[in-house]
Amino acid sequence: MQAIAVYEGAGEPEIIDLPQPEPDDGEALVRTLRVGVDGTDHEVISGGHGGFPADTDHMVLGHEAVGVVEDANGTDLSEGDIVVPTVRRRPNGDNAYFERGEPDMAPDGEYLERGIVGDHGFMAEYFTSPAEFLVTVPPELAEYGFLVEPISITEKAVEHADASRSAFEWTPESALVLGNGSLGLITLAMFEQRFDRTYCLGRRERPDPTIDIIESLGSTYVNSNETPVPEIPDSYEAPDLIYESTGYAKHPFESIEALAPNGVLAALGIPGDWEFEIDGGKLHRELVLHNKAIVGSVNSHVGHFEAAVDTLDSLSDAFLDDLVTGIYDLADYEDAFVDDNSTIKNAIQFSEYEKRR
Amino acid sequence: MQAIAVYEGAGEPEIIDLPQPEPDDGEALVRTLRVGVDGTDHEVISGGHGGFPADTDHMVLGHEAVGVVEDANGTDLSEGDIVVPTVRRRPNGDNAYFERGEPDMAPDGEYLERGIVGDHGFMAEYFTSPAEFLVTVPPELAEYGFLVEPISITEKAVEHADASRSAFEWTPESALVLGNGSLGLITLAMFEQRFDRTYCLGRRERPDPTIDIIESLGSTYVNSNETPVPEIPDSYEAPDLIYESTGYAKHPFESIEALAPNGVLAALGIPGDWEFEIDGGKLHRELVLHNKAIVGSVNSHVGHFEAAVDTLDSLSDAFLDDLVTGIYDLADYEDAFVDDNSTIKNAIQFSEYEKRR
Numbered sequence: 001m002q003a004i005a006v007y008e009g010a011g012e013p014e015i016i017d018l019p020q021p022e023p024d025d026g027e028a029l030v031r032t033l034r035v036g037v038d039g040t041d042h043e044v045i046s047g048g049h050g051g052f053p054a055d056t057d058h059m060v061l062g063h064e065a066v067g068v069v070e071d072a073n074g075t076d077l078s079e080g081d082i083v084v085p086t087v088r089r090r091p092n093g094d095n096a097y098f099e100r101g102e103p104d105m106a107p108d109g110e111y112l113e114r115g116i117v118g119d120h121g122f123m124a125e126y127f128t129s130p131a132e133f134l135v136t137v138p139p140e141l142a143e144y145g146f147l148v149e150p151i152s153i154t155e156k157a158v159e160h161a162d163a164s165r166s167a168f169e170w171t172p173e174s175a176l177v178l179g180n181g182s183l184g185l186i187t188l189a190m191f192e193q194r195f196d197r198t199y200c201l202g203r204r205e206r207p208d209p210t211i212d213i214i215e216s217l218g219s220t221y222v223n224s225n226e227t228p229v230p231e232i233p234d235s236y237e238a239p240d241l242i243y244e245s246t247g248y249a250k251h252p253f254e255s256i257e258a259l260a261p262n263g264v265l266a267a268l269g270i271p272g273d274w275e276f277e278i279d280g281g282k283l284h285r286e287l288v289l290h291n292k293a294i295v296g297s298v299n300s301h302v303g304h305f306e307a308a309v310d311t312l313d314s315l316s317d318a319f320l321d322d323l324v325t326g327i328y329d330l331a332d333y334e335d336a337f338v339d340d341n342s343t344i345k346n347a348i349q350f351s352e353y354e355k356r357r
Numbered sequence: 358m359q360a361i362a363v364y365e366g367a368g369e370p371e372i373i374d375l376p377q378p379e380p381d382d383g384e385a386l387v388r389t390l391r392v393g394v395d396g397t398d399h400e401v402i403s404g405g406h407g408g409f410p411a412d413t414d415h416m417v418l419g420h421e422a423v424g425v426v427e428d429a430n431g432t433d434l435s436e437g438d439i440v441v442p443t444v445r446r447r448p449n450g451d452n453a454y455f456e457r458g459e460p461d462m463a464p465d466g467e468y469l470e471r472g473i474v475g476d477h478g479f480m481a482e483y484f485t486s487p488a489e490f491l492v493t494v495p496p497e498l499a500e501y502g503f504l505v506e507p508i509s510i511t512e513k514a515v516e517h518a519d520a521s522r523s524a525f526e527w528t529p530e531s532a533l534v535l536g537n538g539s540l541g542l543i544t545l546a547m548f549e550q551r552f553d554r555t556y557c558l559g560r561r562e563r564p565d566p567t568i569d570i571i572e573s574l575g576s577t578y579v580n581s582n583e584t585p586v587p588e589i590p591d592s593y594e595a596p597d598l599i600y601e602s603t604g605y606a607k608h609p610f611e612s613i614e615a616l617a618p619n620g621v622l623a624a625l626g627i628p629g630d631w632e633f634e635i636d637g638g639k640l641h642r643e644l645v646l647h648n649k650a651i652v653g654s655v656n657s658h659v660g661h662f663e664a665a666v667d668t669l670d671s672l673s674d675a676f677l678d679d680l681v682t683g684i685y686d687l688a689d690y691e692d693a694f695v696d697d698n699s700t701i702k703n704a705i706q707f708s709e710y711e712k713r714r
Binding site: 096100102104105107108156159160162163164165166167168169171247249250251252253261262267268269270271272273274275276277278279280281282283284285286287288289290291292293294295296297298 | 453457459461462464465513516517519520521522523524525526528604606607608609610618619624625626627628629630631632633634635636637638639640641642643644645646647648649650651652653654655
């Protein structure tokens, strides 16, 4: 079968031939339908994040997959089920985090991530996975099922942010998303359902398709070239929730000031080292005197994937059609990795879904 | 009656004469037993924090009080009840925070603080308070009842820190208290009841009475001159919970790295402005990849005071006797404000508690 992999130091993906995998006990064989491409894939390709599987010089890419069960192999799944795989897998042997169904809380070394950290991903015509890590999706959501993984990332971050505000009566009205990439836009669409007023910060100028999406959602675009984060309270309002998906290391610190009293920042970006000056006294004081919180959040567990399936179902077709700018056949995979201002969310199609019966 | 007040710009407290206050409807008249002195009082005296009541040039000090109801004035209280007052009061008119019993979550301008922000404190022979802000205390706790307020500060901070970790199965084993002042030591005694291993950081050298208390609690003293916060994980262990009560603005940022994966920092200090350099990229990445959280916490509400009464009851007499280094009569009030290395927690006695019946 064909797969899309990156070799160490190559800096770009290529198609390779692999034997079709065979499911072990407890695993199902899945025929891949589509796999999304995101910023993490670009970081893995450039060598900026993640790591190769042990004893290999390459890694199959992809962690945002949707597929159809080809061989249930004695698991509780059925052939023909549409499934989305979670990303984290046990390293050598079990650990407490996997035992309690919270691999997303495992620290470095206690997990592998398919397509990211030490384990092959899903960009192949077939993949196998323990059934416990396959979340079923209604057939009508198969088309955009590759969005369940990124949605699950936000489900977790927001669950943790909400938890941090659960010791008092929090009545948030406004939310700000930092970053107008695909994850930022998905999150903005989710926030539009919940908050009275939403804002999305980016650094692009008009005309731009992400700004069009932001405004068609009924949200307000904040151009960071005109209004940097610290000025947002004066120019717009101090948001109750800030969701950071830029990976821009100054954003969490600037957000402490920008948040409304009792507000919370959910931080999701993964920047490299960067030293800069802050007024740490002012930020410290602001955190304390206004009861603010910061939660870092990475990855997501099966429960978040299940919530994400419902969320995907709630998003409008118009939004999803605007968000997904390209579905590319395997032969055209290179186009799926182009990252320019006309690209929002691309996916690669490995096979077509045909309804049985 | 006599009271201890500070005049604008005076830089030190003095005794003044005031008429005995008369309770309004819904208020009780309280005869003051003891009022504790803490770091906030010193900041108020020096002009570094808080503000004077409107249209006055002085403020009665004190926010850590215990007293006995002298005139219940038709409230649900009874004459002879031992009570501790909460600190925040309505500014002009009600607001949502006070309506729902969470004045501790009110932002700037939506509250006064007795003895700190715009309202006279409790360092007087008598004070009045709405009964809703008076928490009853068993008579056997009257002696150290002035500790209920500082304990309540930690009750709130820990409630918020725990809430931030409630979206997953958090199994904390170790806690680090930054600061060996009286609030730090009280918190350490509370943490000793809950965590397997505790640490307390200070900058004092042996011999020192706070180090003696730390070790008599079964905790480990960390000398910040030898082991600064970033080195604590290597020298001791990465704590699951860090409680910051130093007001040293670098501590929250250093704590992000020092925390164990999935750990939380409760920040309580209130520093002045201070610009310094951080590796913001590293801290941002660490927050995210290890699901860490920071919660700022200020003040406390009636529920925290009620919890604090139970906590006070659970602390050993030996600890409390070591903690409270001086109880001074009103005439000797100046001694209560001496802040040297032999002082841990002082209080001023305004009257003696005599059991009725």
